[in-house]
Amino acid sequence: MFCFQCEQTARQDGQAGCASAKGVCGKDETTADLQDLLIYQLKGLGELSSRLHRRGTPDQDADSFILYALFTTLTNVNFDRTVFVKLIAEAARRRDGLRGALEAAGEPLTGLSAAAHFAPAADLAGLLAQANIASVRAGLELVGEDVIGLRALLLYGLKGVAAYAHHAEVLGEQRAEIYAGIAHALDVLAHDPADIGLLLDEALALGQLNLTVMEALDAANTGSFGQPTPTRVRTSPVAGKAILVSGHDLRDLHNILEATQGTGINIYTHGEMLPAHGYPKLHAYPHLAGNYGGAWQNQQQEFSDFPGPIVMTSNCLIEPRPAYRNRIFTAGPVGWPGLRHIQHDDYAQVIQAAQAMPGFADTAPKTSILVGFAREAVLGAAQTVIDAVKAGAIKHFFLIGGCDGAAPGRNYYTDFADHAPDDTVLLTLGCGKYRFNSHEFGNIGPLPRLLDVGQCNDTYSAIQIASALAEAFACEVNDLPLTLVVSWFEQKAAAVLLTLLALGLRNLRLGPSLPAFLTPALLNVLVEKFGVQPITTAEADIAAALARAA
Numbered sequence: 001m002f003c004f005q006c007e008q009t010a011r012q013d014g015q016a017g018c019a020s021a022k023g024v025c026g027k028d029e030t031t032a033d034l035q036d037l038l039i040y041q042l043k044g045l046g047e048l049s050s051r052l053h054r055r056g057t058p059d060q061d062a063d064s065f066i067l068y069a070l071f072t073t074l075t076n077v078n079f080d081r082t083v084f085v086k087l088i089a090e091a092a093r094r095r096d097g098l099r100g101a102l103e104a105a106g107e108p109l110t111g112l113s114a115a116a117h118f119a120p121a122a123d124l125a126g127l128l129a130q131a132n133i134a135s136v137r138a139g140l141e142l143v144g145e146d147v148i149g150l151r152a153l154l155l156y157g158l159k160g161v162a163a164y165a166h167h168a169e170v171l172g173e174q175r176a177e178i179y180a181g182i183a184h185a186l187d188v189l190a191h192d193p194a195d196i197g198l199l200l201d202e203a204l205a206l207g208q209l210n211l212t213v214m215e216a217l218d219a220a221n222t223g224s225f226g227q228p229t230p231t232r233v234r235t236s237p238v239a240g241k242a243i244l245v246s247g248h249d250l251r252d253l254h255n256i257l258e259a260t261q262g263t264g265i266n267i268y269t270h271g272e273m274l275p276a277h278g279y280p281k282l283h284a285y286p287h288l289a290g291n292y293g294g295a296w297q298n299q300q301q302e303f304s305d306f307p308g309p310i311v312m313t314s315n316c317l318i319e320p321r322p323a324y325r326n327r328i329f330t331a332g333p334v335g336w337p338g339l340r341h342i343q344h345d346d347y348a349q350v351i352q353a354a355q356a357m358p359g360f361a362d363t364a365p366k367t368s369i370l371v372g373f374a375r376e377a378v379l380g381a382a383q384t385v386i387d388a389v390k391a392g393a394i395k396h397f398f399l400i401g402g403c404d405g406a407a408p409g410r411n412y413y414t415d416f417a418d419h420a421p422d423d424t425v426l427l428t429l430g431c432g433k434y435r436f437n438s439h440e441f442g443n444i445g446p447l448p449r450l451l452d453v454g455q456c457n458d459t460y461s462a463i464q465i466a467s468a469l470a471e472a473f474a475c476e477v478n479d480l481p482l483t484l485v486v487s488w489f490e491q492k493a494a495a496v497l498l499t500l501l502a503l504g505l506r507n508l509r510l511g512p513s514l515p516a517f518l519t520p521a522l523l524n525v526l527v528e529k530f531g532v533q534p535i536t537t538a539e540a541d542i543a544a545a546l547a548r549a550a
């Protein structure tokens with residue numbers, strides 16, 4: 001096992017990477033090795049899919065499978081080795097099907113990679129014996145750390161892109177250019193490229209593709225549930241039976257709301273599901289009662305305390321404690337050995353579990369937070385914002401976006417928000433906001449100083465806001481009084497980072513620690529070519545941002 005795909009990767013004696021029997025996230029070495037093999041198999045499948053796309057005859061089922069299978073390998077998504085054994089076999093079967101389609105079409109099958117020919121073993125022991133060829137560091141002695149790091153950047157960004165594309169797809173947004181772009185990136189990786197310039201170009205192309213994916217996801221979410229509007233979300237429980245829904249998948253939340261109508265069960269959001277309350281068609285369900293708890297890393301305590309079943313719809317799952325192991329359900333790409341998995345949107349078992357549990361005995365005094373400042377809501381107040389900037393009432397915008405995690409260095413983001421001067425506006429995205437979204441930041445005129453744009457999935461919305469402000473002020477986005485403060489944890493954030501780089505956005509602070517797969521030379525490229533800066537201290541970084549804009 002060797003894995004260094006997330007921010008919390010083991011870092012010891014100058015070496016980074018989880019390489020023992022179990023990773024920091026709880027992923028065991030068998031599951032890690034099987035995930036590597038699945039990725040290897042997907043490279044071969046993607047290569048053949050890419051050829052079909054180039055012929056104009058893509059295989060939709062295979063392309064959807066690729067998204068789903070990549071999503072299962074993200075940090076804190078699926079820990080169930082039996083799932084990966086099946087996915088590896090299915091990837092091989094689908095790959096052979098695509099090869100047959102190409103042969104039938106008369107395509108000469110020359111120049112295929114080893115991954116496209118790979119024959120997975122029929123049992124677990126055999127698969128584990130094959131895992132070495134699929135390691136993310138395979139070929140290190142031939143190509144060196146920089147190439148391995150850039151391949152990892154491309155692969156991890158691709159995982160994030162696939163996850164976003166899957167979220168959009170389940171709501172009906174299926175775009176040929178997205179599937180073609182993902183297959184192309186797998187095709188590139190299948191051939192183990194060692195050209196630094198090519199890998200950098202492919203990483204930026206992937207970032208550009210991710211903008212399209214995020215636009216599709218935005219269209220899927222807003223088309224299905226309406227444009228988010230500023231909405232107060234209750235953060236204290238009400239008496240009654242309850243189900244908790246965590247993760248990012250708005251479709252799953254919608255289906256749970258539908259399935260529980262008239263049952264008397266209240267639905268609470270958790271983690272990244274919080275922004276769901278801002279969508280009018282979700283908010284309209286009277287039993288969408290509120291939000292419970294905070295970011296993913298607090299789930300073991302919060303899920304233990306919650307008096308009802310829990311549904312985990314996507315990242316980020318951590319090892320369930322015995323206190324709730326028999327009442328947590330997984331959905332979509334998520335999995336943990338022994339947990340019940342929702343099949344075919346059938347929530348009957350979840351409803352039964354909620355009815356068998358006590359729920360909340362009392363209604364607690366009401367507390368709330370404000371969500372729903374996605375692009376339409378912010379741009380609807382654009383004139384107010386522009387006037388406030390021109391009058392000097394707003395001096396700067398800080399977009400504090402990305403993931404939360406358990407590392408102590410993440411206090412930086414709380415300090416940053418708390419120390420930002422009163423004449424600055426804080427835009428938030430992702431679960432990192434839980435570190436400070438209950439703090440009181442006041443208003444600038446009629447505008448709250450803290451504006452939550454939504455999930456990490458809503459980065460497109462933030463980009464649209466920045467573009468519209470730049471247009472209003474007749475300048476480039478990089479000339480706006482805007483600083484991006486990105487907290488990364490996993491591979492969705494890697495995809496977003498590539499998008500920001502592809503768009504040429506500078507003035508970007510990245511933390512709490514820099515990706516372990518990027519060598520000093522690669523980090524230097526990020527600093528010199530793209531203006532990415534590691535975080536230092538909140539006070540110093542705020543001062544530097546304000547000085548730059550002055």
Ligand code: SF4
Pocket residue numbers: 003004005006007008009010017018022023024025026027032074075076
């Ligand atoms: S996902 Fe992160 S914590 Fe888990 S094994 Fe990989 S690097 Fe380690």
Ligand code: SF4
Pocket residue numbers: 271272296315316402403404430431432456489490492493
């Ligand atoms: S923003 Fe990232 S870390 Fe947070 S829940 Fe979403 S995927 Fe996980």
